[in-house]
Amino acid sequence: MIEQAVPVLAASELRPAAAEIFLLAAACVVLLAGAFLPERRRDQTFLLTMLALAGATWVSSLVAVPERTVVLYGQFVADPLATLLKLFAYGTAAVTLLYSRDYLRRRGLLRGEYCVLVLCAVLGIQVIASAGSLLSLYLGIEILSLSLYALVAFDRDNGVAAEVAMKYFVLGAIASGTLLYGISIVYGVTGSFDLGVLAELVRGEAAGGIGLVLGLALIVVAVAFKFGAVPFHMWVPDVYHGAPTPVTLFIGSAPKLASFALAIRVLAEGLGGAVAAWQDMLIVLAVLSLAAGNVIAVAQTNIKRMLAYSTIAHVGFILLGILAGTVAGYKAALFYTLTYVILAVGAFGVVLLLTRQGFEAEELDDYRGLNQKSPWFAFVMLLLMFGMAGVPPVVGFWAKLQVIRAVLDVGFVWLAAFAVLMSVIGAFYYLRVVRNMYFEEPADREPLQAGAAFRLVLSLNGLAVLALGLFPGALLAVCARALG
Amino acid sequence: MLITILFWVYAAVLVGAATGVILARNPVHAVLLLVLCFVTAAALWLLLEAEFLAVVLVLVYVGAVMVLFLFVVMMLDVNVEELRRGFVRNAPLAALVAVIVALELGYALWVRRLGVELPGTKAPLPAGHSNTAEIGTVLYTDYVWPFQLAAVVLLIAIVAAIALTLRHRPGVRQQDVGRQVAVRPAARVRLVRMRSEHEP
Incomplete structure (x- = not known):
């Protein structure tokens, strides 16, 4: 007989993870509803999904903690940063689903499984945002990635989507393998998975050990892949281009929050002592991403591909903020990530706004004369493009300014100058979209077909970009509190 | 020994x-x-x-x-032939990459020393020690969160596999066990009353 005290999992240990548990249960309910509701009432899974996201928002704000709390034997961290990222992820997922609804319904893709996979992807983001150890971090990444692979391939009659899903899956598997190599080497050297313990162990002399740097390099490769930073960016343009537009919208927005959380949890918190080692690696990634993203985007004629390369350029900026290695840098990177997500959701939202039965507004030429068709949404797109380019007074300007200021504070003047130069190149292709909308004749006179809810939320999305640009203080304060 | x-x-x-x-x-x-x-x-x-x-x-x-x-x-x-095609063309590049990675790993592992302390031999555990119970205890305490998350990964794999492959095609011949069980003799056999033929 084994006689030992049986450990009991206290309810207080589970409370901070209530939002994750709720969302998983909700995903299971949606799954069952999708399977058992009669065919004509399947649309209700969409409503249930929205309710699930609203419920998760409520639960998350209910269990929010003012300061860092570690539960579940070090595997789960609840802190203001995690709460902020989770709330943002729910909002992003809800808005992307709302934008996608008409597109999916018209093409017969609005099935229960689509909603379940989106909910699972959000669960993965939650897990990454709250990861307390390398193990739960890895599992969160797998939950997120598996859901995304399946979403990309979701439209099975679409050969291109199946092809890019395969590419994404194979490359993603290699990145996961690299991450596991890195984690196992770090574990071998330090003897711990726990990010809190690692932060204690990796200090001073120990931080320069070659074994640790080897593991760190492999982990940075995986982080770069998940971000889509050059030279690990090859999947980004293909996946953005080939996936159904609603999936591109989702992949382009919410998972960036997870990538940011991944970088902060591993590099800044767990291996913060080895900042000298990863700073150089991130500099290479950031410089290459800024250059390749902005220059190659100029040559694109497909707007989804163009936005993919623009994502790569924005990732370069986020990495700049992180590589500063200071709290100000992390705050700037967080602010940049949040504003980028708002901008990307809006920009792909406009792409979805223009699509209709049998017509995908994917080419840059499809945006010609949008001003004559709908002056209001041309203006919204103008705001979004200005935001991405970083033209004041729209919010993107503040994001870029914060990052460049953080980089200057740690003395990388050349890096800041390079980032500004690349932004100027980047402004060209954003302004080309604006020129197409305002100074060209429309190719057709088809009216926009979007519903009232879509129009309302997209308008709010565009106005948010302007409002945050005029009054960035609120969001900056939120970021400062999250990383306080 | x-x-x-x-x-x-x-x-x-x-x-x-x-x-x-x-x-x-x-x-x-x-x-x-x-x-x-x-x-x-x-x-x-x-x-x-x-x-x-x-x-x-x-x-x-x-x-x-x-x-x-x-x-x-x-x-x-x-x-197999299909898979091996292009092997000769890609082999030099692959070999080059492999050699570089091997040299880098060798440098890291042997030249610079990893600084890992290998654990010595442990005393054998007493008879009656149950490592099943040990694993169970650890799985449901220290690693309860990753353990449950791993289950979620499997759930997603199942959902994804079914969503990507299940296709309802019309006109597929399927068994409906319920209807097979509930069948009555009258639905299968029709007794026809016929006048017997008279031998001439």
């Missing part, structure tokens, strides 16, 4: 079988060699007093996963 000999025998078989897996030309042979790998690895675990893991390895991997693998390999009818 006996344990040391057994260890070296199993270790040699394991390394040999693993090399065979990647060198075998016939995929079926590769799968069978992989089975050998798992069995010897299980034996090594037994030597390390990890009885539960050894049994699970044989039951789950050899018993279930590898059998499935074998089915898949046999059903897919992999054309």
Whole structure:
């Protein structure tokens, strides 16, 4: 007989993870509803999904903690940063689903499984945002990635989507393998998975050990892949281009929050002592991403591909903020990530706004004369493009300014100058979209077909970009509190 | 002494079988060699007093996963020639990358020293020690969160596989067991009353 005290999992240990548990249960309910509701009432899974996201928002704000709390034997961290990222992820997922609804319904893709996979992807983001150890971090990444692979391939009659899903899956598997190599080497050297313990162990002399740097390099490769930073960016343009537009919208927005959380949890918190080692690696990634993203985007004629390369350029900026290695840098990177997500959701939202039965507004030429068709949404797109380019007074300007200021504070003047130069190149292709909308004749006179809810939320999305640009203080304060 | 000999025998078989897996030309042979790998690895675990893991390895991997693998390999009818095409063209580049990675790893591992302390030999555990109970305790305490998340990963894999492959086609002939059970004789056999023919 084994006689030992049986450990009991206290309810207080589970409370901070209530939002994750709720969302998983909700995903299971949606799954069952999708399977058992009669065919004509399947649309209700969409409503249930929205309710699930609203419920998760409520639960998350209910269990929010003012300061860092570690539960579940070090595997789960609840802190203001995690709460902020989770709330943002729910909002992003809800808005992307709302934008996608008409597109999916018209093409017969609005099935229960689509909603379940989106909910699972959000669960993965939650897990990454709250990861307390390398193990739960890895599992969160797998939950997120598996859901995304399946979403990309979701439209099975679409050969291109199946092809890019395969590419994404194979490359993603290699990145996961690299991450596991890195984690196992770090574990071998330090003897711990726990990010809190690692932060204690990796200090001073120990931080320069070659074994640790080897593991760190492999982990940075995986982080770069998940971000889509050059030279690990090859999947980004293909996946953005080939996936159904609603999936591109989702992949382009919410998972960036997870990538940011991944970088902060591993590099800044767990291996913060080895900042000298990863700073150089991130500099290479950031410089290459800024250059390749902005220059190659100029040559694109497909707007989804163009936005993919623009994502790569924005990732370069986020990495700049992180590589500063200071709290100000992390705050700037967080602010940049949040504003980028708002901008990307809006920009792909406009792409979805223009699509209709049998017509995908994917080419840059499809945006010609949008001003004559709908002056209001041309203006919204103008705001979004200005935001991405970083033209004041729209919010993107503040994001870029914060990052460049953080980089200057740690003395990388050349890096800041390079980032500004690349932004100027980047402004060209954003302004080309604006020129197409305002100074060209429309190719057709088809009216926009979007519903009232879509129009309302997209308008709010565009106005948010302007409002945050005029009054960035609120969001900056939120970021400062999250990383306080 | 006996344990040391057994260890070296199993270790040699394991390394040999693993090399065979990647060198075998016939995929079926590769799968069978992989089975050998798992069995010897299980034996090594037994030597390390990890009885539960050894049994699970044989039951789950050899018993279930590898059998499935074998089915898949046999059903897919992999054309080895097809796979080997382009080997000569890509080999120099691949070799170059492999050599660079090997040199880098060698530099890191041997020249600069990893700084890892290898644990010494441990005293054998007392009789009656249950590592099943130990694993269970750890799984449901220290690792309860990752354990549950791993289950979620499996759930997503199932949902994704079904969502991507299940297709309702009209006109497919299917059995409906409920209707088969509920059938009445009258629906299957019709008794027709006929006037008997008179022999002339």
